[in-house]
Amino acid sequence: MGPVARDLSAIVGAEHVLTGAATRDHVTDATVSRGVRGSTDAVVLPGSAAEAAAVLGWCYEHDVALVPRGGGTGLAGGAVPAEGQVVCGLERLGRVIAFEPERWRAHVEAGVTTGTIHRLARENGLMFPPDPGAAEQSQIGGNIATDAGGPHALKYGATGAWVTGLEVAIAPGELIRVGGPATKDVAGYDLLHLLVGSEGTLGLVTAAWLRMIPAPEVALPVVAFYPTVAAGCAAVDAAFSFGLHPAALDFVDGRAFAAAAGAYPGTPPDGAGLVLLVEIDGPREDVERQRTELYEALGPGSSRLDEPPPADLWRWRDGLSGAAVAVRGGKVSEDIAVPVEHLAEAIDEVRAIAGRHGLEGCSWGHAGDGVLHGTFLLDSSRQEQLAAADEAARELFDLAVRLGGTVTGEHGIGLLKRGALARQWPEPALALHRQIKALFDPKGLLNPGKKVA
Amino acid sequence: MGPVARDLSAIVGAEHVLTGAATRDHVTDATVSRGVRGSTDAVVLPGSAAEAAAVLGWCYEHDVALVPRGGGTGLAGGAVPAEGQVVCGLERLGRVIAFEPERWRAHVEAGVTTGTIHRLARENGLMFPPDPGAAEQSQIGGNIATDAGGPHALKYGATGAWVTGLEVAIAPGELIRVGGPATKDVAGYDLLHLLVGSEGTLGLVTAAWLRMIPAPEVALPVVAFYPTVAAGCAAVDAAFSFGLHPAALDFVDGRAFAAAAGAYPGTPPDGAGLVLLVEIDGPREDVERQRTELYEALGPGSSRLDEPPPADLWRWRDGLSGAAVAVRGGKVSEDIAVPVEHLAEAIDEVRAIAGRHGLEGCSWGHAGDGVLHGTFLLDSSRQEQLAAADEAARELFDLAVRLGGTVTGEHGIGLLKRGALARQWPEPALALHRQIKALFDPKGLLNPGKKVA
Numbered sequence: 001m002g003p004v005a006r007d008l009s010a011i012v013g014a015e016h017v018l019t020g021a022a023t024r025d026h027v028t029d030a031t032v033s034r035g036v037r038g039s040t041d042a043v044v045l046p047g048s049a050a051e052a053a054a055v056l057g058w059c060y061e062h063d064v065a066l067v068p069r070g071g072g073t074g075l076a077g078g079a080v081p082a083e084g085q086v087v088c089g090l091e092r093l094g095r096v097i098a099f100e101p102e103r104w105r106a107h108v109e110a111g112v113t114t115g116t117i118h119r120l121a122r123e124n125g126l127m128f129p130p131d132p133g134a135a136e137q138s139q140i141g142g143n144i145a146t147d148a149g150g151p152h153a154l155k156y157g158a159t160g161a162w163v164t165g166l167e168v169a170i171a172p173g174e175l176i177r178v179g180g181p182a183t184k185d186v187a188g189y190d191l192l193h194l195l196v197g198s199e200g201t202l203g204l205v206t207a208a209w210l211r212m213i214p215a216p217e218v219a220l221p222v223v224a225f226y227p228t229v230a231a232g233c234a235a236v237d238a239a240f241s242f243g244l245h246p247a248a249l250d251f252v253d254g255r256a257f258a259a260a261a262g263a264y265p266g267t268p269p270d271g272a273g274l275v276l277l278v279e280i281d282g283p284r285e286d287v288e289r290q291r292t293e294l295y296e297a298l299g300p301g302s303s304r305l306d307e308p309p310p311a312d313l314w315r316w317r318d319g320l321s322g323a324a325v326a327v328r329g330g331k332v333s334e335d336i337a338v339p340v341e342h343l344a345e346a347i348d349e350v351r352a353i354a355g356r357h358g359l360e361g362c363s364w365g366h367a368g369d370g371v372l373h374g375t376f377l378l379d380s381s382r383q384e385q386l387a388a389a390d391e392a393a394r395e396l397f398d399l400a401v402r403l404g405g406t407v408t409g410e411h412g413i414g415l416l417k418r419g420a421l422a423r424q425w426p427e428p429a430l431a432l433h434r435q436i437k438a439l440f441d442p443k444g445l446l447n448p449g450k451k452v453a
Numbered sequence: 454m455g456p457v458a459r460d461l462s463a464i465v466g467a468e469h470v471l472t473g474a475a476t477r478d479h480v481t482d483a484t485v486s487r488g489v490r491g492s493t494d495a496v497v498l499p500g501s502a503a504e505a506a507a508v509l510g511w512c513y514e515h516d517v518a519l520v521p522r523g524g525g526t527g528l529a530g531g532a533v534p535a536e537g538q539v540v541c542g543l544e545r546l547g548r549v550i551a552f553e554p555e556r557w558r559a560h561v562e563a564g565v566t567t568g569t570i571h572r573l574a575r576e577n578g579l580m581f582p583p584d585p586g587a588a589e590q591s592q593i594g595g596n597i598a599t600d601a602g603g604p605h606a607l608k609y610g611a612t613g614a615w616v617t618g619l620e621v622a623i624a625p626g627e628l629i630r631v632g633g634p635a636t637k638d639v640a641g642y643d644l645l646h647l648l649v650g651s652e653g654t655l656g657l658v659t660a661a662w663l664r665m666i667p668a669p670e671v672a673l674p675v676v677a678f679y680p681t682v683a684a685g686c687a688a689v690d691a692a693f694s695f696g697l698h699p700a701a702l703d704f705v706d707g708r709a710f711a712a713a714a715g716a717y718p719g720t721p722p723d724g725a726g727l728v729l730l731v732e733i734d735g736p737r738e739d740v741e742r743q744r745t746e747l748y749e750a751l752g753p754g755s756s757r758l759d760e761p762p763p764a765d766l767w768r769w770r771d772g773l774s775g776a777a778v779a780v781r782g783g784k785v786s787e788d789i790a791v792p793v794e795h796l797a798e799a800i801d802e803v804r805a806i807a808g809r810h811g812l813e814g815c816s817w818g819h820a821g822d823g824v825l826h827g828t829f830l831l832d833s834s835r836q837e838q839l840a841a842a843d844e845a846a847r848e849l850f851d852l853a854v855r856l857g858g859t860v861t862g863e864h865g866i867g868l869l870k871r872g873a874l875a876r877q878w879p880e881p882a883l884a885l886h887r888q889i890k891a892l893f894d895p896k897g898l899l900n901p902g903k904k905v906a
Contacts, residue, residue, distance in 0.1 A: 102694045103793065125696050147639050158637070161614065176882045181792045184611070184822045185859040186600050186650045187866060187874050188886050189904075193646035197639045214696045241555045243578055243667045286736040339634045340556065369637045406638040413640060421640050429629045432892065433641055439888045451642075 004064060004086065005042040011054045016092065018043040026087045029074040030134075031416060033325045034332045034389070035380045038080040040067070043087040049109075049167055049175055049206035055088055056204055056446075057173020065445045068200035070142025071113065073134040075321075075333065076414025078146065078199045078450050085448070090141050093206060101126055104212045105164070105181055110141025110205050114148075117210065127215040129156035132410075133318045141205045147197035149410035151248035151277070151317065154368040158410065160196035165209035168195055170202075171441050181209050194436070199412050200447040202440040216281035219247065220291060221313045223306040224298040225272040229253065231301035232274025233344035236367045238297040239278060240340075244290055248279040249368030250317065253347055256362040256375065260323035265312035269304055274347070276367065277317060279310065320364050321373075327360075330380025332389035333373050334417070336400035337409025340370040346399060350374040353395045357388040371409035397423055412451070419453040457517060457539065458495040464507045469545065471496040479540045482527040483587075484869060486778045487785045487842070488833045491533035493520070496540040502562075502620055502628055502659035508541055509657055509899075510626020518898045521653035523595025524566065526587040528774075528786065529867025531599065531652045531903050538901070543594050546659060554579055557665045558617070558634055563594025563658050567601075570663065580668040582609035585863075586771045594658045600650035602863035604701035604730070604770065607821040611863065613649035618662035621648055623655075624894050634662050647889070652865050653900040655893040669734035672700065673744060674766045676759040677751040678725040682706065684754035685727025686797035689820045691750040692731060693793075697743055701732040702821030703770065706800055709815040709828065713776035718765035722757055727800070729820065730770060732763065773817050774826075780813075783833025785842035786826050787870070789853035790862025793823040799852060803827040806848045810841040824862035850876055865904070872906040 001009070001019060009017045018026065019042050027038040046052040059066045065085040072079055081087045093109035096116070100106070101124035108117065115135040121128040131150035132138055138148070140159075144166070149158040156162075165179030178191045195203055226232035232251060239249060252260075252275045261268040276298065280290040298305060308316075324331050338346050347363055354361025354376050365372040374396045378385040397407045397420055407413075407420040422430060430453075437444075437452045454462070454472060462470045471479065472495050480491040499505040512519045518538040525532055534540045546562035549569070553559070554577035561570065568588040574581040585591055585601035593612075595601070597619070602611040618632030631645045632638055648656055679685035685704060692702060705713075705728040714721040731751065733743040751758060761769075777784050791799050800816055807814025807829050818825040827849045831838040850860045850873055860866075860873040875883055883906075890905045891897075 102690070104693065147643075149637060153637070157614070160643075161610070170881060170885075174879075174881045176879055178878075178882060180857060182790050182823055182858050182862075184602060184606070184790045184819070184824050184862040186863055187859050187861045187870075188878055188882070189655075189889055190600075190613075190643075190646045190650055191882065191885060193643045197643055202642075214698045237555070240557065245667045282735070283739040283742065285738045285742075289736065289738075337635050337637045366637070370635055371637050404633060405635050406640050408640045409635075409637040410639055417640075425631075425641055426627075426629055428623060428627045429631060429641070429644065432623075432644060435892045436642055436889070439885065439892060 002041060007058060008042055008044045008055060011058060012044055012046050012051050016045040016047065026069060026089055027081055029072045029077060029079045031075060031077045031080065033330050033380060035330065035386055036077050036080055039083050040081040040085055040087045043089055045089045045092050047092045049169065052088065052204055052206050053169040053173055053175045056169045056171065059086060059445055060172040060443060063443060063445065065448045067447050068145065068204045070139035070145065071137040073138040074142065074146065074414060075411040077416045078412050078414035080415055082449060088204065090139060096120065097207065106210045107207065108140055108210065109207050111139050114138050114140060114143055121212050122215065125215055126212040128162060128210060128212050130159040130162055133321065140208055144196055144205050144208055145198065145200050146412045151250045151366060154249055154366060155245060155247040160193055162210055163192065163196060163208050164211050166192055166195055166205055167207040168203040168205050171446065175206065179209065183211060199414065199451045201437060201451045202446065217283045218287045219279055219281040219310050220287050221277060221279040221308060221310050222294055222298065223308060223313065224276045224278065224302045225269050225304045226274045226302055228273040229344050229347050232276055234301060235276060235298050236340065236343065242293050242297040244280065244293055244297065246278050246368065247281045248277065250277040250365065251275065251367040252320065252364040253362050255360065256320060256324060256364045259327050260316065260320050263316055263319060265308040265316055266306050277313060324362065324375050324377060327377045328379045330378050331375050332378065332393055333375040334393045334396050335371060335373050335409050335411045336396055336405055336407060337369065337371045338400055338403040338405035340368065342403040343367055343370055346372050346403060349399050350396065353392050357392040359385065359388055359392060369409065370405065414450055418449060422453060455494060460511060461495055461497045461508060464511060465497055465499050465504050469498040469500065479522060479542055480534055482525045482530060482532045484528060484530045484533065486783050486833060488783065488839055489530050489533055492536050493534040493538055493540045496542055498542045498545050500545045502622065505541065505657055505659050506622040506626055506628045509622045509624065512539060512898055513625040513896060516896060516898065518901050520900050521598065521657045523592035523598065524590040526591040527595065527599065527867060528864040530869045531865050531867035533868055535902060541657065543592060549573065550660065559663045560660065561593055561663065562660050564592050567591050567593060567596055574665050575668065578668055579665040581615060581663060581665050583612040583615055586774065593661060597649055597658050597661055598651065598653050599865045604703045604819060607702055607819060608698060608700040613646055615663055616645065616649060616661050617664050619645055619648055619658055620660040621656040621658050624899065628659065632662065636664060652867065652904045654890060654904045655899065670736045671740045672732055672734040672763045673740050674730060674732040674761060674763050675747055675751065676761060676766065677729045677731065677755045678722050678757045679727045679755055681726040682797050682800050685729055687754060688729060688751050689796065695746050695750040697733065697746055697750065699731050699821065700734045701730065703730040703818065704728065704820040705773065705817040706815050708813065709773060709777060709817045712780050713769065713773050716769055716772060718761040718769055719759050730766060777815065777828050777830060780830045781832045783831050784828050785831065785846055786828040787846045787849050788824060788826050788862050788864045789849055789858055789860060790822065790824045791853055791856040791858035793821065795856040796820055796823055799825050799856060802852050803849065806845050810845040812838065812841055812845060822862065823858065867903055871902060875906060
């Protein structure tokens with residue numbers, strides 16, 4: 001045990017510090033499918049917010065960088081450590097501190113899984129709407145650090161919209177609370193939402209106050225198949241202009257659908273250019289009425305409309321990423337977002353860009369929000385394919401910016417998109433960004449190399 | 454015309470710079486009812502975002518403080534200038550740059566009134582939910598600067614939840630854009646929401662991208678009268694636990710109701726301890742079903758339930774503040790917020806605090822969000838009453854903090870609550886607050902004396 005691990009053991013107990021081969025599960029996230037792998041001297045697992053703050057304090061005192069880590073399901077390498085950096089895993093902070101269903105709120109530690117929060121809500125007639133993928137592994141602290149979205153963010157907003165308070169360890173090692181259980185507070189600058197989505201570069205979230213709402217009586221997904229991207233995107237437009245308010249409006253392009261067709265909860269059609277997954281929710285009679293309108297909106301140009309069970313459909317949807325990896329053993333996927341009117345162009349361009357780099361491209365995402373997981377299928381053991389995909393990803397970022405969108409709609413900048421913010425923000429805004437980082441983290445020890453160029 | 458006005462005239466044209474007596478309408482806001490009145494050397498009215506940035510640039514070059522001003526309906530003195538400060542009125546930035554109902558979005562200049570945005574939405578089957586008071590006077594730029602709420606924020610969130618992009622003039626005189634028409638973007642720190650609610654102390658909002666949603670088919674308000682505060686607050690609890698999701702859940706205490714009873718759209722009862730204004734909305738059949746449940750929730754302990762026309766009810770509700778002023782010619786009102794379980798205690802305490810200071814107290818607010826406009830009725834020409842009310846307000850802040858709430862739920866810190874943030878934030882968070890101010894406004898010229906102690 002080296003001196004770092006020894007000192008950290010004094011804070012959290014030796015059994016909660018991992019070193020050597022035992023760190024293996026804490027040095028990668030979902031970007032392992034594109035060959036990203038980190039390394040660390042020590043993984044420290046605090047058992048309380050106070051221990052987490054003490055760990056940060058020790059790191060600040062000894063100039064050691066700290067990489068906060070939730071469930072490790074990130075898609076931008078935000079939790080991947082570099083040599084000499086300590087990983088702080090939040091999994092032991094797994095306590096539901098308070099759950100008050102009659103007040104529609106919960107107070108939870110950062111390591112509680114998203115799935116646990118969904119279940120707590122559901123079992124009490126409530127809904128916690130944010131639904132990023134991998135709910136059983138991903139943790140609320142990580143969801144907050146990335147402002148995680150998901151299909152239902154279209155109607156309900158991303159994670160940040162459901163957080164009313166945060167407990168955060170900040171440099172040089174103090175615990176602060178911003179907000180709390182009260183839903184409205186405009187006394188100070190909105191530090192809460194500045195911390196949400198900051199990817200562990202400004203502070204370490206240790207606990208959160210969450211709000212919930214009564215669950216809709218019924219959720220009804222409709223899957224619509226279209227022969228072409230253009231026909232499918234025309235149906236997206238129609239869904240908006242019919243005055244419907246879908247809870248989710250996702251798309252899967254033909255190639256991505258084909259990769260996952262075997263697991264589709266229903267009989268997959270022979271071929272499709274674009275598939276829409278639309279969910280309407282609300283009281284039963286209203287969903288019946290919306291269903292009629294939805295069929296009118298989605299019907300024209302479609303080859304088939306399906307109604308799979310909601311849980312099956314969204315489980316299948318959650319497996320798309322894995323299915324894409326399975327095609328060739330790896331993938332490079334980037335979650336650009338564009339104003340929704342440019343969705344068709346962006347979907348077509350992903351495949352065209354891939355083609356120019358000798359790769360196969362596909363995409364899926366949240367059509368209603370213009371979020372597009374542009375994906376290049378590859379063998380991650382072949383360096384030339386990874387290099388080609390990195391080039392292709394850069395073209396994808398150019399595309400997003402050219403269409404007035406963003407290089408990341410929901411996964412974050414992480415390690416992999418480092419520097420990409422400069423493509424879309426003017427220099428004075430970038431300067432503020434850098435200065436905010438310096439203000440919260442003057443020594444640059446909080447998840448260095450992530451988010452900020 | 455002094456040198457300041459002359460220089461500013463060169464930027465915006467002499468006819469758009471007001472001096473002397475012509476500044477009269479630009480030196481007060483709604484706090485005039487408690488005797489607050491400012492003064493200014495010059496009011497400058499830029500006609501474009503570029504002119505606004507140039508005004509800020511001139512101020513920064515010449516070390517002159519700038520007070521941004523929207524519709525002047527603020528309740529915390531946030532737009533009240535002090536001698537030597539220039540007021541920048543945004544009323545000429547009144548253009549709807551783009552409105553795309555089929556995409557549920559609008560791009561508007563900062564001076565567009567909230568009422569205009571509501572009408573645009575409504576006439577196209579949409580809803581822009583934030584509904585702070587005085588919609589015909591208040592401007593979207595001011596709503597953004599204060600993160601203005603309103604009764605319907607309970608279900609739909611405050612202004613910030615409906616803003617996807619901002620154009621902002623920042624020091625030392627540049628225009629930046631954060632966000633835009635796309636709904637999802639996690640590339641940078643959330644500067645957008647840092648600016649929302651910053652009360653013009655970090656930058657000058659010149660335009661915004663707003664999102665909207667399909668309007669609910671029906672909105673049905675139910676007014677319930679209770680003999681006591683306790684009975685009314687028990688009904689608030691019941692409304693939550695019945696699994697209803699009211700769009701609004703406001704309260705008016707007996708004294709405040711009596712002040713406005715003459716204008717109530719219906720036959721006012723002889724006396725009431727607490728009145729609840731609850732609105733349910735949605736598709737027609739569902740509202741009928743909710744109505745039954747709502748009557749079950751609100752009925753026990755009530756003396757009467759009314760269903761006034763929604764527009765009439767909310768117009769009446771908007772007039773409560775004026776009705777309270779009319780009792781004695783003035784009032785001091787502070788919008789504390791508390792976790793909703795402490796609402797009854799807070800309502801009772803407002804009257805008790807008032808009594809201890811020889812004043813009459815009353816309150817109304819957003820029960821569901823725990824927001825309480827604690828009000829002391831007074832004659833604003835009598836200094837001893839104003840002084841007593843200031844003392845009473847300080848006790849109100851102590852109460853809010855003691856109950857785990859905030860000194861301001863929606864009106865902001867402004868001039869009047871300056872320094873009050875220190876009551877509820879720990880020193881490390883206050884330090885971050887001060888440093889963020891210094892980062893955006895190193896010379897301290899943006900609305901000095903507001904928000905930051």
